Amino acid sequence: MLGKFFNIIYLLLLSTYVANAVTKLREKFLWNAVNFEYPDRQTWLHALSVGDFIPENNLPVGIEVYNEKLFVTVPRWRAGIPSTLNYVPIDSPDLSPRLIPYPNWQANKAGDCENGLTTVYRIKVDECDRLWVLDTGTTGIGNTTQNPCPYALNVFDLKTDTRIRRYVFRPEDTNANTFIANIAVDIGATCDDAYAYFSDELGYGLIAYSWLENTSWRFTHSFFMPDPLSGDFNIAGLNFQWGEEGIFGMALSPIQPDGYRTMFFNPLASGHEFSVSTRILRNKTAVEDSYHDFKVVGTRGKDGHVTAAVMDKNGVLFYNLVSRNSIGCWNSRLPYTPENLDVVDSDDVGLVFPSDVKIDRNENIWVMSDRMPVFLIANLDFRDVNFRVYTTTVSEVLANTACAQPSLNSLDGYGALGSPKFYSFPISAKPALPKFIGYDVAPVKSILPKYAGYDVSPKLPSYNIGGSKTGYRNEPTAFSYSYVTI
Known part of the structure; x- marks a missing residue:
């Protein structure tokens, strides 16, 4: 009954949002509820009848682009999620295409720790045609969380659609509170000179992994922790508190003159932006004495909550302003001050909780929105469009913004x-x-x-x-x- 009440309030508030609508981003795909590409109709009907597929329990959260594929992740927060790592053909004529499990159905079997993926959040394609996927090994969310499998990095060769590595995190890399939902990948001079970084949102750590050494290490820092004054959220007419949410959003700069990149990062319950050189993150001995190597960049101010960020080849940072139904930008060659932070697009209906933002190899920006707080706290109306994917060129979305200055x-x-x-x-x-x-x-x-x-x-x-x-x-x-x- 309470859920219905929240849903009515949400719809009433949503109907009053007329001020903002996307003007640059173009709607590519949309779903009232996601569906999956089963081998045949009989298999699909069977999954529905036994609860292996419960459409209203599926929430897409992450995207990535590789050639003709748009990858879409669906975490197993509730029962009835048949596949966690999926894709749709970008050239699909269907505005609401069915999700195709990647690389196949068997590889998405929950609880099959060695061979399957249980829950995947955000993913990353690198320059070497590899897809980096962190399987959290968990089902449920919050107090319903179960851990049938350990945290494990899975890397796929996108040319052959096969897994080429699985690495299980060391016990020292995680703690009792660990929740990792984001990944950044750092490629150096060669494909073997590769590192991945993982933000531990609730365990307040940053884990680095070396492809060449096939090992990992963990950084801790007070900059990874939430701001106690920034834990109050107001999204889609709902008020809630995510005051424990620490380091989440991460983005890597292009390679700098010293041969390293700069990582920009932020806690979710915070309006502050921080940075650190990958020279530090790549060095496992630096975990002991690197406090002053982490820098304060600036602040986005009130409601500057961010869960995903990406930087283009010219050093412009894009980030999802989840509390503002917007995508923000900053040209990293300018100070991180209010006059240099801008919004590239905003929509009080279509961009309610823009959950992920990516840039593909052709300099197109991609954004997914999924109304996540409504899914978690109230109830989604499946007569309405709930999930959207937008895209346009980086140059178009930057036009007439403070971020569009010459490099x-x-x-x-x-x-x-x-x-x-x-x-x-x-x-x-x-x-x-x-x-x-x-x-x-x-x-x-x-x-x-x-x-x-x-x-x-x-x-x-x-x-x-x-x-x-x-x-x-x-x-x-x-x-x-x-x-x-x-």
């Missing part, structure tokens, strides 16, 4: 004799620009309707931007101006 890498080499450049920056970027790159910036007449031009000239004889030596050895007055539109 500062394009300034590397500026100062070649006689060839300094004129850059056109979005008007929204104007307040942040002078504070970051250390240039004298004077506005000049706009040459495009929505752009303001800046006359950029160095104010010192030499600079080092982003680790790239620009080698200025001339006075600014020696330069003449040309025009470049970014």
